Amino acid sequence: MENQIILFPALAELTLAGVNPVVGLKERPTEFLKRLPIFSSGEVFNYDMPIEFIMEGHNQIVFGNIPPINDMAEESIIGVVEVGCKADEKENKLWRSMLQGDLYHVIDCFIFEIPIKNEPLNLIRLNADELLKVFPFHRLTLKNGLKDLGSSLKIEMGKQHFWYVSIFHELTLDLTLQVREVVLDEDGNLKNFNYLWLTCDNKEKHFEFKAEIKMEHNGKDEPMLFNSVFEPCGKNTRAQIVFDCSSQLFW
Secondary structure (H helix, E strand, C coil): CCCCEEECHHHHHHHHCCCCCEEEECCCCCCCCCEEEEEECCCCCCCCCCHHHHHHHHHHHHHCCCCCHHHCCCCEEEEEEEEEEECCCCCCHHHHHCCCCEEEEEEEEEEEEEEECCCCHHHHCCCHHHHHHHCCEECCCCCCCEEECCCEEEEECCHHHHHHHHHHCEEEEECCHHHHHHHECCCCCECCCCEEEEEECCEEEEEECCEEEEEEECCEECCCCEEECCEECCCCEEEEEEEECCCEECC
């Protein structure tokens, strides 16, 4: 299909979830061509991309905002984005390493209920607006994921990781800006929560709050600070909070 945006699956999913704020276009969008199909192709997750992007992707999978890696559609049109004005190169320098062409802001996203794959040629040739008329779609509202309830930390999760907790008795989140603002105090220490409350749909689990922060820089433990979710102080540095989910409470 002409006039489509081809991204590897994890980046495609994050774009349609509204996490990736820009897309790269080789041609400037016209007044009549501001909606473009997103084609999911290539490696599911590109581990050569910036570490802060991997961190954000991992958290969004845990929260259930994007599918687990094994469930991401490949070689399919999974949605449509509507683009707006050209992005500021300086503002979006992170994305330059992953996106080709000029960068444009994403102003709206449409996710197909079922990815379009191996469809008849006449459907594949439809433009974005025509695809939206033929195939059911929805808009995604990102779940906040984390809430500070005073004595408890509440985490709304996707089904896969909710099930993982039952098997491995552990939950890991990357310390992106969103997570740090909820779980850390002004001095960068863990807040004094008493309980961890995990929810998924209508199910919930309660635990004593036990957690530790792990930080690595090039595979070695090393302290670090973050300026923002996408601009860490220190290249190839990853910080995570690991929750011990072995002490379940039954209320």
